[in-house]
Amino acid sequence: MKLSGGVEWALHCCVVLTTATEPVPSVRLAELHDVSGSYLAKQLQALSRAGLVGSVQGKAGGYELTRAPERISVLDVVEAVDGSRPAFVCTEIRQRGPLATPPESCARPCAIARAMATADAAWRAALRDISIADLARGVDEDYGPTALAGIRTWLTGPGDGAGAPHDR
Numbered sequence: 726m727k728l729s730g731g732v733e734w735a736l737h738c739c740v741v742l743t744t745a746t747e748p749v750p751s752v753r754l755a756e757l758h759d760v761s762g763s764y765l766a767k768q769l770q771a772l773s774r775a776g777l778v779g780s781v782q783g784k785a786g787g788y789e790l791t792r793a794p795e796r797i798s799v800l801d802v803v804e805a806v807d808g809s810r811p812a813f814v815c816t817e818i819r820q821r822g823p824l825a826t827p828p829e830s831c832a833r834p835c836a837i838a839r840a841m842a843t844a845d846a847a848w849r850a851a852l853r854d855i856s857i858a859d860l861a862r863g864v865d866e867d868y869g870p871t872a873l874a875g876i877r878t879w880l881t882g883p884g885d886g887a888g889a890p891h892d893r
Contacts, residue, residue, distance in 0.1 A: 729806060731768045731771070732803050732806045735802050736802050738754050738758075738778075739790065739857045741754060741876055742788060743790065743794045744861075744876050744880065746877070748787030748789045749880055750786065750787040751766050751769055757880070768806060772788075777791060793858070794858035798854070798855060799852040799857070800852035802857070812848075815834060819831065819835055
């Protein structure tokens with residue numbers, strides 16, 4: 726299963742937004758992640774279309790989560806960015822070629838299609854069971870209990886355009 730890079734950026738943004746006490750401008754999120762603002766804007770728009778983040782207009786505008794991070798799954802973000810189509814689409818190869826199986830004999834999916842559907846369902850179930858809140862807890866477990874607090878502080882500070890955290 727190959728996911729687009731946009732999924733990673735979208736997940737990072739959602740985790741960061743768990744720390745925000747006010748809407749975060751997309752340019753600030755792009756600066757924090759050192760990624761193109763226009764590229765990140767596409768991911769934020771996908772999240773917005775899916776109802777996972779909301780856009781607040783005005784001087785204090787930006788993006789914020791639309792519901793508690795415990796209620797947003799990793800699968801929600803994956804499907805917002807990459808869509809909900811299954812990874813494998815059966816083209817009924819067994820009905821082709823010189824030894825083709827007649828369509829009327831193909832009452833159920835073949836073993837390959839069944840195996841792939843089972844794997845896809847398991848993958849989706851696993852991602853459905855992980856929330857953005859779980860990922861945020863993982864950040865503090867991986868980087869220490871002040872990691873997200875440091876991000877929150879950085880987000881509320883003035884941007885310096887250099888892409889580096891600062892102590893103003």
